[in-house]
Amino acid sequence: xxxxxxxxxxxxxxxxxxxxxxxxxxxxxxxxxxxxxxxxxxxxxxxxxxxxxxxxxxxxxxxxxxxxxxxxxxxxxxxxxxxxxxxxxxxxxxxxxxxxxxxxxxxxxxxxxxxxxxxxxxxxxxxxxxxxxxxxxxxxxxxxxxxxxxxxxxxxxxxxxxxxxxxxxxxxxxxxxxxxxxxxxxxxxxxxxxxxxxxxxxxxxxxxxxxxxxxxxxxxxxxxxxxxxxxxxxxxxxxxxxxxxxxxxxxxxxxxxxxxxxxxxxxxxxxxxxxxxxxxxxxxxxxxxxxxxxxxxxxxxxxxxxxxxxxxxxxxxxxxxxxxxxxxxxxxxxxxxxxxxxxxxxxxxxxxxxxxxxxxxxxxxxxxxxxxxxxxxxxxxxxxxxxxxxxxxxxxxxxxxxxxxxxxxxxxxxxxxxxxxxxxxxxxxxxxxxxxxxxxxxxxxxxxxxxxxxxxxxxxxxxxxxxxxxxxxxxxxxxxxxxxxxxxxxxxxxxxx
Amino acid sequence: xxxxxxxxxxxxxxxxxxxxxxxxxxxxxxxxxxxxxxxxxxxxxxxxxxxxxxxxxxxxxxxxxxxxxxxxxxxxxxxxxxxxxxxxxxxxxxxxxxxxxxxxxxxxxxxxxxxxxxxxxxxxxxxxxxxxxxxxxxxxxxxxxxxxxxxxxxxxxxxxxxxxxxxxxxxxxxxxxxxxxxxxxxxxxxxxxxxxxxxxxxxxxxxxxxxxxxxxxxxxxxxxxxxxxxxxxxxxxxxxxxxxxxxxxxxxxxxxxxxxxxxxxxxxxxxxxxxxxxxxxxxxxxxxxxxxxxxxxxxxxxxxxxxxxxxxxxxxxxxxxxxxxxxxxxxxxxxxxxxxxxxxxxxxxxxxxxxxxxxxxxxxxxxxxx
Numbered sequence: 087x088x089x090x091x092x093x094x095x096x097x098x099x100x101x102x103x104x105x106x107x108x109x110x111x112x113x114x115x116x117x118x119x120x121x122x123x124x125x126x127x128x129x130x131x132x133x134x135x136x137x138x139x140x141x142x143x144x145x146x147x148x149x150x151x152x153x154x155x156x157x158x159x160x161x162x163x164x165x166x167x168x169x170x171x172x173x174x175x176x177x178x179x180x181x182x183x184x185x186x187x188x189x190x191x192x193x194x195x196x197x198x199x200x201x202x203x204x205x206x207x208x209x210x211x212x213x214x215x216x217x218x219x220x221x222x223x224x225x226x227x228x229x230x231x232x233x234x235x236x237x238x239x240x241x242x243x244x245x246x247x248x249x250x251x252x253x254x255x256x257x258x259x260x261x262x263x264x265x266x267x268x269x270x271x272x273x274x275x276x277x278x279x280x281x282x283x284x285x286x287x288x289x290x291x292x293x294x295x296x297x298x299x300x301x302x303x304x305x306x307x308x309x310x311x312x313x314x315x316x317x318x319x320x321x322x323x324x325x326x327x328x329x330x331x332x333x334x335x336x337x338x339x340x341x342x343x344x345x346x347x348x349x350x351x352x353x354x355x356x357x358x359x360x361x362x363x364x365x366x367x368x369x370x371x372x373x374x375x376x377x378x379x380x381x382x383x384x385x386x387x388x389x390x391x392x393x394x395x396x397x398x399x400x401x402x403x404x405x406x407x408x409x410x411x412x413x414x415x416x417x418x419x420x421x422x423x424x425x426x427x428x429x430x431x432x433x434x435x436x437x438x439x440x441x442x443x444x445x446x447x448x449x450x451x452x453x454x455x456x457x458x459x460x461x462x463x464x465x466x467x468x469x470x471x472x473x474x475x476x477x478x479x480x481x482x483x484x485x486x487x488x489x490x491x492x493x494x495x496x497x498x499x500x501x502x503x504x505x506x507x508x509x510x511x512x513x514x515x516x517x518x519x520x521x522x523x524x525x526x527x528x529x530x531x532x533x534x535x536x537x538x539x540x541x542x543x544x545x546x547x548x549x550x551x552x553x554x555x556x557x558x559x560x561x562x563x564x565x566x567x568x569x570x571x572x573x574x575x576x577x578x579x580x581x582x583x
Numbered sequence: 584x585x586x587x588x589x590x591x592x593x594x595x596x597x598x599x600x601x602x603x604x605x606x607x608x609x610x611x612x613x614x615x616x617x618x619x620x621x622x623x624x625x626x627x628x629x630x631x632x633x634x635x636x637x638x639x640x641x642x643x644x645x646x647x648x649x650x651x652x653x654x655x656x657x658x659x660x661x662x663x664x665x666x667x668x669x670x671x672x673x674x675x676x677x678x679x680x681x682x683x684x685x686x687x688x689x690x691x692x693x694x695x696x697x698x699x700x701x702x703x704x705x706x707x708x709x710x711x712x713x714x715x716x717x718x719x720x721x722x723x724x725x726x727x728x729x730x731x732x733x734x735x736x737x738x739x740x741x742x743x744x745x746x747x748x749x750x751x752x753x754x755x756x757x758x759x760x761x762x763x764x765x766x767x768x769x770x771x772x773x774x775x776x777x778x779x780x781x782x783x784x785x786x787x788x789x790x791x792x793x794x795x796x797x798x799x800x801x802x803x804x805x806x807x808x809x810x811x812x813x814x815x816x817x818x819x820x821x822x823x824x825x826x827x828x829x830x831x832x833x834x835x836x837x838x839x840x841x842x843x844x845x846x847x848x849x850x851x852x853x854x855x856x857x858x859x860x861x862x863x864x865x866x867x868x869x870x871x872x873x874x875x876x877x878x879x880x881x882x883x884x885x886x887x888x889x890x891x892x893x894x895x896x897x898x899x900x901x902x903x904x905x906x907x908x909x910x911x912x913x914x915x916x917x918x919x920x921x922x923x924x925x926x927x928x929x930x931x932x933x934x935x936x937x938x939x940x941x942x943x944x945x946x947x948x949x950x951x952x953x
Contacts, residue, residue: 127587130591136587142591144592144596242634246638471647472647474645482658483656484653484658485654499646505639533640540635
């Protein structure tokens with residue numbers, strides 16, 4: 087591994103100049119040149135030089151090296167959210183490619199630094215991960231590789247059960263319960279003399295007593311209200327040895343660190359692509375490089391069947407926003423205009439596009455980004471459709487070009503980044519110390535075989551039976567693992583929050 | 584220094600090997616590994632190595648895509664569509680089945696460990712030596728390109744010290760002609776063993792698809808094991824009903840003939856083959872014959888037994904007879920040869936009733952370590 091020198095260092099200085107010119111705000115950018123195996127190693131470690139030892143990194147590495155050897159894929163760029171921001175360049179890439187990658191990286195860097203959702207992440211994560219790694223190694227020396235590794239497996243099995251909003255709450259503890267609210271047990275009564283009939287005092291007293299008892303009970307309940315940060319909850323409440331709790335904490339910390347990258351995949355890649363395109367075509371590109379650049383760019387932007395390309399949809403949306411705010415195609419006046427011709431010729435010459443996209447990159451995540459800016463015109467222009475598997479032929483077929491459907495589908499894919507909503511409901515379920523989880527069903531069932539295995543892993547942490555309330559084929563169900571077998575039983579009602 | 588990823592990688596391989604070993608019986612009896620065979624590797628589906636999570640499943644594959652086309656047009660595979668459409672950002676992971684690749688050597692090793700197979704001691708190694716030149720010695724003459732600087736320097740140093748011209752304060756060593764040493768080769772014998780497997784299969788009308796599948800699976804594993812034991816392994820395939828002929832590998836596994844069964848025909852072809860191509864002195868010969876044991880006549884069976892006793896068994900390291908149970912066969916043949924040649928050290932017989940027996944049968948065939 088070596089920092090860039092010579093030609094590439096000059097190139098970096100040149101591109102940084104363009105980035106400044108367009109107003110990108112970035113962390114100090116460090117490029118390092120690595121060979122392919124190093125690139126695969128770093129990529130397997132999620133972009134970091136040192137992670138705790140675990141076989142899945144080896145698996146990932148195996149996969150990356152092989153697909154490179156067979157010419158199936160190639161890692162162009164790798165950049166991580168740290169300050170200074172590290173990015174890796176692949177040794178032997180053409181000069182044009184390196185140029186493109188550098189421009190792209192400055193886009194990511196600016197996004198990391200400015201997007202709100204990256205705000206709470208630790209920018210010194212390289213050190214944190216290295217420290218985590220050395221702690222895990224020490225545990226392995228003390229307790230054996232297999233013991234620690236299999237516990238890591240267990241923790242990884244639940245590393246998606248975190249609360250995306252937790253980093254934004256000032257304190258992690260639940261807010262203080264408000265004082266006794268308005269007297270809700272009394273029926274509305276406009277005629278004073280009927281008061282005793284409509285609201286008999288003894289009934290009111292009884293109801294109050296009941297509500298108070300319920301409230302008292304819920305105060306003793308752990309957790310007080312359904313808790314999405316399952317990892318955090320287990321860290322505090324599960325009967326873990328000190329090293330186990332620490333390992334669980336490490337997994338949780340790293341999961342929270344990677345969270346914003348999952349929340350802003352489309353925006354982040356779109357923003358970086360927007361800027362590589364801008365910087366390259368308007369500044370950095372030389373005549374002799376145009377063909378190479380165009381080819382590389384086309385490769386990145388292509389849509390393969392079965393995959394949604396975040397680069398493509400992201401860059402197009404940013405360009406669309408810029409155009410709309412340049413021409414004033416937004417707001418009530420624009421929305422309510424029914425005259426198609428007026429709309430086609432609509433141009434208020436506001437020139438606010440650039441300003442707007444900088445604002446969007448600061449304040450939005452993928453869900454809000456799509457929700458707000460994915461418009462009917464945009465969907466039409468870019469020929470979006472929904473597709474579905476034809477059960478008979480097993481092939482994927484275009485289902486519809488209805489805007490509502492497309493947008494609904496996109497949003498449901500992005501909500502909670504396609505992960506289920508899982509809550510800790512009760513830590514003393516049935517008064518037997520069992521753990522009860524709830525799955526808030528949003529139309530899609532859990533993969534049941536995976537759910538079974540995950541329950542087993544949860545039981546390993548909780549050391550008491552673990553159940554989850556879910557819905558299978560529209561019927562409320564409870565899946566329970568008692569330490570020896572998994573049972574599925576009916577439930578009267580689905581879990582709600 | 585071993586890099587960190589190498590440790591993680593070898594840990595991963597270790598886990599894979601463990602899983603394969605644990606599920607070996609399943610893999611063997613299912614036989615779907617052969618279809619996944621590449622040149623030197625096999626890819627094995629291994630979902631259980633994935634980390635389970637609460638994820639959304641649902642059998643519907645749906646999503647959002649971009650491109651031309653009317654509702655109802657297919658978007659995957661060959662088609663008229665422009666750009667194809669696209670899956671789900673978060674999905675996929677659980678859907679793609681996880682496959683790992685292992686080399687055939689690794690697979691053979693796992694098989695060997697699991698079944699406790701002894702390594703094979705090749706016979707007649709003296710006669711089979713090949714010679715290999717290795718540059719390990721020094722000479723006083725040779726081309727300059729092979730001059731050994733270190734040895735030359737040492738000779739010169741020794742000479743100067745002995746003649747008193749060496750000055751420790753000014754240690755200049757000047758080699759002269761006599762000091763020069765050149766790297767040179769020594770010819771070393773390297774044992775190499777040649778081996779051939781001759782597979783014979785009964786393809787008469789009574790051998791159904793399931794029986795052939797069993798033969799196919801069993802041959803694959805025998806092949807894998809023997810290949811790991813010998814560097815240059817040849818295979819020959821003979822099929823027979825009432826007559827026998829030498830065929831290509833593909834034909835061996837695909838053919839469905841019909842008609843009667845004369846096992847002796849195959850044994851004759853086998854004997855001729857050995858005589859013509861594979862002299863028993865120079866070759867380790869393995870012969871395996873699979874049949875449902877329903878031979879045409881008692882006379883033919885006794886011809887077989889004579890051929891085995893006088894020709895095939897003396898020539899082969901081992902002769903394996905595997906009898907696959909078939910609803911039509913009488914299964915008499917295995918009893919006949921057991922009765923007459925039962926105790927012959929080179930003869931191994933095995934009965935295979937179903938796919939589940941394949942593993943035991945393989946063990947039976949290979950445990951002798953011949």
